[in-house]
Amino acid sequence: MTDRPSVLVPVRVLEGESIPEGVPELLANAHVVLLGYHVVPDQTATGQARMQFEERANGRLEKFASLFEDAGATVDQRLVFTHDGQKTLDRIIDEHDCLAVLVPNATAPPTDVLVAVRGTIGVGRLAEVVAGLFGAMDVDVTLYHVAEADESMDDIETFLDGVVDRLTTFGVPESAIETRVETAEKPLAAIAATAEDFDAVVMGESDPSLTTFVFGMPADQLAERFLGPVLVVQREESESS
Amino acid sequence: MADQPVGPGVSGENVAGETPVEEPETVTDEAIVHDEETELERTIGLVGGLAIGIGTMIGAGIFVFPGLAASTAGPAASLSFAIGGVIALLVALPTAELATAMPRSGGGYYFISRGLGTAAGAIVGLGLWLGLVFASAFYLIGLGHYATAVLAEVGIELGADPVVVIALLFGVVLTALSIGGTENTAKLQNYVVGILLVVLTVFLTYGVLDAFGVFGRQSAPEVFFSQGTFPVLTTAALVFTSYLGFAQVATVAGEIKEPSRNLPRAMIGSVVIVTVFYVVTIFVATSAFGADRLGTFGETAMVEVAREFLGLPGAVAILLAGLLATFSSANASILSASRAVYALSRDALLPRKASEVNLRYGTPHVALLAAGGPILVLVATGEVELLAEVASFLHLVMYGLICVALLVLRRRNPDWYTPSYRIPGYPVVPAIGALASFGLVAFMQPASIVVGLGVMILSYLWYRYYASDVTLQGAI
Numbered sequence: 001m002t003d004r005p006s007v008l009v010p011v012r013v014l015e016g017e018s019i020p021e022g023v024p025e026l027l028a029n030a031h032v033v034l035l036g037y038h039v040v041p042d043q044t045a046t047g048q049a050r051m052q053f054e055e056r057a058n059g060r061l062e063k064f065a066s067l068f069e070d071a072g073a074t075v076d077q078r079l080v081f082t083h084d085g086q087k088t089l090d091r092i093i094d095e096h097d098c099l100a101v102l103v104p105n106a107t108a109p110p111t112d113v114l115v116a117v118r119g120t121i122g123v124g125r126l127a128e129v130v131a132g133l134f135g136a137m138d139v140d141v142t143l144y145h146v147a148e149a150d151e152s153m154d155d156i157e158t159f160l161d162g163v164v165d166r167l168t169t170f171g172v173p174e175s176a177i178e179t180r181v182e183t184a185e186k187p188l189a190a191i192a193a194t195a196e197d198f199d200a201v202v203m204g205e206s207d208p209s210l211t212t213f214v215f216g217m218p219a220d221q222l223a224e225r226f227l228g229p230v231l232v233v234q235r236e237e238s239e240s241s
Numbered sequence: 242m243a244d245q246p247v248g249p250g251v252s253g254e255n256v257a258g259e260t261p262v263e264e265p266e267t268v269t270d271e272a273i274v275h276d277e278e279t280e281l282e283r284t285i286g287l288v289g290g291l292a293i294g295i296g297t298m299i300g301a302g303i304f305v306f307p308g309l310a311a312s313t314a315g316p317a318a319s320l321s322f323a324i325g326g327v328i329a330l331l332v333a334l335p336t337a338e339l340a341t342a343m344p345r346s347g348g349g350y351y352f353i354s355r356g357l358g359t360a361a362g363a364i365v366g367l368g369l370w371l372g373l374v375f376a377s378a379f380y381l382i383g384l385g386h387y388a389t390a391v392l393a394e395v396g397i398e399l400g401a402d403p404v405v406v407i408a409l410l411f412g413v414v415l416t417a418l419s420i421g422g423t424e425n426t427a428k429l430q431n432y433v434v435g436i437l438l439v440v441l442t443v444f445l446t447y448g449v450l451d452a453f454g455v456f457g458r459q460s461a462p463e464v465f466f467s468q469g470t471f472p473v474l475t476t477a478a479l480v481f482t483s484y485l486g487f488a489q490v491a492t493v494a495g496e497i498k499e500p501s502r503n504l505p506r507a508m509i510g511s512v513v514i515v516t517v518f519y520v521v522t523i524f525v526a527t528s529a530f531g532a533d534r535l536g537t538f539g540e541t542a543m544v545e546v547a548r549e550f551l552g553l554p555g556a557v558a559i560l561l562a563g564l565l566a567t568f569s570s571a572n573a574s575i576l577s578a579s580r581a582v583y584a585l586s587r588d589a590l591l592p593r594k595a596s597e598v599n600l601r602y603g604t605p606h607v608a609l610l611a612a613g614g615p616i617l618v619l620v621a622t623g624e625v626e627l628l629a630e631v632a633s634f635l636h637l638v639m640y641g642l643i644c645v646a647l648l649v650l651r652r653r654n655p656d657w658y659t660p661s662y663r664i665p666g667y668p669v670v671p672a673i674g675a676l677a678s679f680g681l682v683a684f685m686q687p688a689s690i691v692v693g694l695g696v697m698i699l700s701y702l703w704y705r706y707y708a709s710d711v712t713l714q715g716a717i
Contacts, residue, residue: 043579
């Protein structure tokens with residue numbers, strides 16, 4: 001067993017967002033960093049919004065926290081009033097050393113999880129999250145790779161075997177792991193299509209040069225099409241492991 | 242994340258039974274933490290801070306005052322702007338130190354209420370709000386002049402005096418936009434300021450080269466002090482409105498990232514930058530036409546200067562820049578005025594209701610209306626110079642008291658006073674800053690002084706009636 005992986009669950013607490021069904025069960029083995037945040041327009045001082053909304057926001061946040069605790073997770077609770085949601089998310093991820101961020105969507109209690117793997121970068125953290133969250137549950141993990149044109153089948157196999165090794169070292173039974181490789185023009189569409197048969201998706205952050213994370217394109221787009229929860233594993237601060 | 246001790250305790254209640262909001266527990270580089278887990282994110286960086294300061298200031302000094310200043314002080318108007326810049330710098334330094342010790346929203350009001358007590362705080366706080374209201378009205382009239390000039394340029398002649406009507410219209414639009422708009426206005430402000438600085442740099446570089454005869458044109462040599470030396474000081478008092486913006490940076494001090502580094506840089510930097518731009522602008526403008534002729538062009542004199550140098554394209558560029566600059570100055574001032582109302586209401590010096598946030602848009606509609614409403618009344622008067630001077634008066638009183646607050650706090654040295662930036666030249670710099678600020682008031686028109694004093698007296702009476710039991714200074 002590994003330590004409980006820290007997972008950030010951001011909630012726009014005053015805009016009617018809540019914790020969708022199935023999510024507490026999904027994160028039962030996680031250390032949940034529950035971030036309630038409220039984005040305030042520039043005209044408004046953040047303290048001004050706090051004066052008016054703090055009580056209501058904290059009330060809702062407490063309820064959410066107990067949902068996670070009842071499912072078995074440990075919870076850290078934060079409430080932030082901000083002009084810039086992305087900056088707040090980045091800061092909290094950093095302060096709590098979050099391995100992954102959840103894009104919350106409703107799901108059934110998890111039995112099948114799709115893990116999209118792209119390359120060797122960040123695989124260590126990906127494995128840590130998957131093993132930490134699902135290793136002790138009765139969950140089937142499917143490693144899914146969309147092959148690129150210049151990759152040979154051998155390379156892919158070696159790479160996926162490496163990931164399986166990591167997962168088993170972290171305590172995921174080998175019998176629960178499956179691998180699947182496909183070729184597709186649009187990897188994202190392929191992941192979204194495949195994901196329909198699964199309860200949740202775990203994926204890495206996209207290339208930093210392309211987008212910012214969490215609400216950056218791939219994870220967000222995926223979450224929109226997939227309609228289920230997506231765990232976005234965060235890049236390591238300085239270097240990849 | 243260097244934690245800082247937080248300001249003095251607050252206590253007491255106002256007539257309505259409201260108490261000041263408790264001070265936060267910790268203040269870090271990235272957030273302000275209240276109670277156990279509620280945080281206020283800091284989101285404005287150095288560029289954002291500079292944009293607030295420069296954006297508020299540059300509209301007036303370059304696009305409204307050159308003509309007015311040249312007609313009263315002659316070519317020595319340059320010197321008037323330089324004097325204003327020096328005084329602003331003398332105040333910006335102490336403000337920067339106080340802001341790093343108390344990186345909380347509310348600006349000068351906050352420092353004075355914590356350093357000198359509730360009464361002084363109330364006078365300055367209400368004065369800050371109304372001072373910004375006067376300043377916004379002044380910027381809006383400037384905007385009206387530019388809009389009228391644009392219309393004239395395209396050949397539309399309106400009735401007798403469209404300036405005030407247009408200014409009123411923009412006043413309504415700006416207030417409505419700030420209540421109903423939820424898009425990111427701060428980013429926009431950065432771009433606007435960037436564009437302005439580029440346009441002005443190009444224009445002024447050409448102007449300076451021309452003034453030194455590079456393009457082979459003779460400029461009429463003039464007597465520097467063509468109107469004598471005294472008008473230089475009265476003009477400095479008038480144009481001081483061009484230096485109000487750096488204190489607006491302090492009104493959002495609670496939202497600035499790494500305040501100990503960014504606050505002093507944003508405040509001092511914006512003063513230095515605009516001072517250079519002002520002095521060069523006046524130099525270029527007076528050497529293009531001579532001060533007397535420049536004076537006859539009034540508020541939009543810069544357009545004529547640009548036309549002289551670069552023909553129609555130059556005039557169009559400066560017209561558009563003038564619209565942008567006065568618009569952004571007015572906008573920034575309305576928002577700052579609303580922040581001032583919030584700070585007062587947080588400390589129970591105004592009803593809590595005044596800082597209420599609108600559920601639909603998330604904006605403080607009461608505070609914004611408390612800014613926008615009086616602005617329209619003042620715009621309707623159409624008195625450019627009076628509005629500018631009253632705005633300057635109320636700010637200068639605050640600036641003087643900021644310097645005094647610094648002297649008092651350094652002297653008493655309470656535990657919580659641990660600024661990360663300490664000014665050079667203590668106690669001489671703040672002492673001169675205070676004297677210069679109060680001194681400049683003496684050179685204003687009597688009418689401005691009377692209105693300014695009236696506002697102060699009313700503010701004090703309001704404090705006595707409404708909040709005489711509120712204590713903001715804590716035990717020092």
